[in-house]
Amino acid sequence: MRTFKKTKTLGKLAMLLLLGLVAYSFNACKQSDESRKKVLKIYNWSDYIDEDLLKEFPVWYKEQTGEDVKIVYQVFDMPEVMYTKIAMGKEDFDLACPTQYLIEKMLKNDLLLPIDRNFGKTGSFLENISPFLRNRMDAFSVPGKKAEDYMVPYMWGTSGILYNTDKVSRDEVKSWKCLWDPKNKGKILMKDHYWDVYNMAATVGFYEDIKSGKRTRYDVSNDHTDSDIEMVEKQLKELRPNLAGWEADFGKEMMTKGQAWMNYAWSGDAVWAIDEAKKVGVNLDYVVPEEGSNIWFDGWIIPKYARNVKAASYFLNYLCQAKIALRNMDVSGYCSAVATPEIIEAQSDSTIAETVNLNYFFGPGNGKLHINSVQYPDSTVVDRCVLLHDFLDKNDKVLEMWSRVKGNN
Ligand code: N2P
Numbered sequence: 346m347r348t349f350k351k352t353k354t355l356g357k358l359a360m361l362l363l364l365g366l367v368a369y370s371f372n373a374c375k376q377s378d379e380s381r382k383k384v385l386k387i388y389n390w391s392d393y394i395d396e397d398l399l400k401e402f403p404v405w406y407k408e409q410t411g412e413d414v415k416i417v418y419q420v421f422d423m424p425e426v427m428y429t430k431i432a433m434g435k436e437d438f439d440l441a442c443p444t445q446y447l448i449e450k451m452l453k454n455d456l457l458l459p460i461d462r463n464f465g466k467t468g469s470f471l472e473n474i475s476p477f478l479r480n481r482m483d484a485f486s487v488p489g490k491k492a493e494d495y496m497v498p499y500m501w502g503t504s505g506i507l508y509n510t511d512k513v514s515r516d517e518v519k520s521w522k523c524l525w526d527p528k529n530k531g532k533i534l535m536k537d538h539y540w541d542v543y544n545m546a547a548t549v550g551f552y553e554d555i556k557s558g559k560r561t562r563y564d565v566s567n568d569h570t571d572s573d574i575e576m577v578e579k580q581l582k583e584l585r586p587n588l589a590g591w592e593a594d595f596g597k598e599m600m601t602k603g604q605a606w607m608n609y610a611w612s613g614d615a616v617w618a619i620d621e622a623k624k625v626g627v628n629l630d631y632v633v634p635e636e637g638s639n640i641w642f643d644g645w646i647i648p649k650y651a652r653n654v655k656a657a658s659y660f661l662n663y664l665c666q667a668k669i670a671l672r673n674m675d676v677s678g679y680c681s682a683v684a685t686p687e688i689i690e691a692q693s694d695s696t697i698a699e700t701v702n703l704n705y706f707f708g709p710g711n712g713k714l715h716i717n718s719v720q721y722p723d724s725t726v727v728d729r730c731v732l733l734h735d736f737l738d739k740n741d742k743v744l745e746m747w748s749r750v751k752g753n754n
Contacts, residue, residue, distance in 0.1 A: 378652070381652045381653065382653055383414055383415060384652075385439050385653050386417045386440070386651075386652075386653070387399075387416060387439065388419050388431075388438040388442070389419075389421075390442060391421070391422055392594070392676075393500070393643075394676070395676040397672075402416060403415060406656060406663075409659065419438075422593040422594040424447055427441055427447075428443065428451070431451065431456055432451075432454065437650045437651060438648055439647065439652065439657040440651070440657045440660060441646055441648060442643050443644070443646060444641050444642070445481075445642050446734055448485055448492060449485040449492070449735050450737070452490050452492060453487050455649070457496075458495070458651060458654060460494065460646075461655070467662060471497060473685050474498050474665060474682045474684065475682060476708075477684070477706045479498070481732060482498070484734075496644035497644055497661045497664075498642050498644045499642075499643050499664065499681070499682055500642070500643050500677070500679040501679075501682055502680050503633050503638055503639070503641075503727075504536075504609065504612070504639050504641065505633040506523070506607055506608070506631065506634060507597070507608045507619075508606060508608075508631070509606045509627065509628065510630050511627075512606040513607060520635055521548070524584060524609075525584055525587060527587065529606060530586070531588075531589050532606035533587055533588050533605065533608070533609075534600070534605045534607070534609070535584075535592070536609040539743060540733065541609065543743060544566045544638070544731075546576075546580040546581050547566055547576070548562060548638065550576045562730075562731045566733055567733060567734050569736055571742070574746050577746065578746045578749065585751075589605055591751065596609075597610060597617060597618040601625065601627060603622075610631065612719055613677055614678060615631035616678030617677065618678075631719045637730060639733050640727060640732055641732070667688055668687070670683035671688065671692075680720045688707075689707055689716075694715055697717065700712075700714060700715055701714050701716050701718045701722075703721055703724070704724065706721065
């Protein structure tokens with residue numbers, strides 16, 4: 346009896362202790378959840394934003410909502426690393442900035458939340474985005490999920506060759522084949538991104554088919570059949586001995602120092618590098634070769650593990666204001682998705698002799714803008730570029746090929 350009572354008392358004590366623990370951890374969770382709501386975790390490409398904005402946004406957010414927020418900011422160079430972190434859910438980012446093909450993959454794998462477009466008294470700036478990009482988003486929708494509901498385009502551009510004009514002529518870089526020319530051996534930096542480089546090699550390898558109309562650029566870049574992958578492997582293995590190395594993000598800087606003659610580059614990095622190089626007497630230029638290339642756009646998404654979706658969507662709205670877009674363009678060299686008259690006015694430069702047809706981006710009446718044609722490609726350049734999809738079920742095959750190409754490099 347006594348023993349029983351004691352056990353009962355002990356049982357009661359244990360129960361009380363347990364309840365206490367549950368209540369404690371519940372409060373701790375609630376508290377950490379509440380403090381987490383005051384943090385906005387952003388995961389972006391490196392060199393891709395005016396970082397002063399990360400300090401200014403909290404002030405703006407407080408004005409708009411009366412709420413406090415502190416930004417925690419991280420960067421990546423390899424989009425696949427970013428994808429894996431988001432897919433694993435181990436890091437609760439509120440915002441990330443993938444390229445269109447990864448957004449498609451994230452949608453397919455149910456990794457995203459729809460973006461809330463209700464900004465209360467602030468109103469929406471999302472309509473500032475060019476219809477050129479808005480119309481293209483649909484190609485990345487998946488059954489039951491429209492891409493436009495899950496992303497806000499940020500920057501866009503082309504992929505091409507950044508080259509040193511004192512070492513290589515404009516004529517030579519008209520074709521991607523210059524990368525294979527033994528004359529340029531050891532002077533070429535290649536992007537360490539299999540997605541871009543696959544497309545370049547496929548476009549070069551199948552150029553005769555493209556010219557004769559047998560296959561479209563879109564098909565050679567997006568079919569990924571076994572024989573296509575084989576052909577790309579052959580091309581890249583022939584290219585490899587000519588390369589000085591692979592780079593994820595430092596190529597632009599090496600080019601500004603004259604340490605390489607050619608770099609497979611994204612247009613925004615090219616704008617930045619041409620400008621920086623000029624200051625130290627190095628002459629660079631950029632071209633999208635005649636065989637064609639890819640046009641890409643990066644968009645902001647809210648991962649499904651996000652914990653501050655309100656501040657995340659307000660941040661996107663903030664970025665879509667013309668004055669903010671201009672600051673981000675200025676720092677990064679990239680071309681913003683925002684396409685308002687303020688942007689045309691600020692980016693036009695009467696000292697630029699050539700004119701660029703940008704009706705497709707800014708709307709009618711903008712067929713002859715004096716503007717930087719590396720940052721804003723002419724419609725004829727866009728016509729020879731394709732938007733790429735993910736490798737999807739061919740991804741492993743392409744990755745195996747890629748590691749064979751790179752070897753132990
Ligand atoms: C900036 C990288 C931009 C990525 N460092 C282009 N998709």
